[in-house]
Amino acid sequence: MASPFDQSSYQVRFDWGVEGLRRLAASDVVIVVDVIRFGSNVVAAAAVGDHVVLSDAHAVSANGAAVAIAASELAHDPVVVAGALRNAAAVARAVMAEQHARGGRTSIAVIAAGEKGADGVRFAVEDLLGAGAVIAALSDLGIDHSSPEAVSTAESFRALRRAVKHLMTASGSGRELEGDERHADVKAAAAIDDLDVVPVLRDGVFAAL
Structure with a gap:
């Protein structure tokens, strides 16, 4: 029997972390969204033709890598x-x-990685916005039979699009990196659609489609 939380009656689904991935119905495509450390670094590497080994990515950000592995x-x-x-x-x-x-x-299935802590997955505004951007872009192309969870995420991004950079730098994840050399990654990760590349995971390696 289908779970009321598996979003199986919808084409576009959204949830958080590895647990969310497992909660959703089996999906043909899984989009892993971990904006600041994992996703943006993998995307930037793929944009210049580099491959990213998943085990190396795990060392950079365990959250997004854990979802990709799962x-x-x-x-x-x-x-x-x-x-x-x-x-x-x-x-x-x-x-x-x-x-x-x-x-x-x-x-x-669009999966926001969130931040893994002692008490489980912590909400991360940057991953909400990143997932929302992907779902909104799908909707713009007509792939819009989306679950309420996915729709709410997309509309959050649409409403907050102009404030993305501020929200990310002012968020807990952004403030955590203040004074760290990686803080510049936060602003870079806040750019919207500046890269036309899609990293796909094959045999434990992310490479451009």
């Missing part, structure tokens, strides 16, 4: 991609191409 281990073998603010539109176009190639409606 997705790669699913029995139904979904397509796993890294999404962020920087490549949201490119990811949406790649999903549309995947749907055309399959010749039928393609189900999509």
Whole structure:
């Protein structure tokens, strides 16, 4: 029997972390969103032709990497991609191409990594915005049969789009890196659709589609 929380009646689904990925119905495509450390670094590397080994990415950010690893281990073998603010539109176009190639409606799980702590996954505003950007971009292309959870996430991004940079630098994740050389990564990660690249996970390695 389907769970009321698996969002199986919708094409576009949204949840948080590894637990959220497992809670959702099996999806053809899993989009991993961990904006500041994982997603943006993987996207930037793919943009210049570099490959990112998942085990190396795990050392940079265990949160996004953990979701990617869990997705790669699913029995139904979904397509796993890294999404962020920087490549949201490119990811949406790649999903549309995947749907055309399959010749039928393609189900999509957008997973915000959040921040793993002692008490479980902590809400991370940057991952909410990144996931919302991807879902909004999918909707703009007509892939809009979305769960209430996904719709709410997309509309949060639409409403807050102009404030993304401020929200990210002022958030807990941004403030945590104040005084750290990695703080510059926060502003870079706040750019919206400045990279036209989609990193896809194959055999433990992220590389451009």
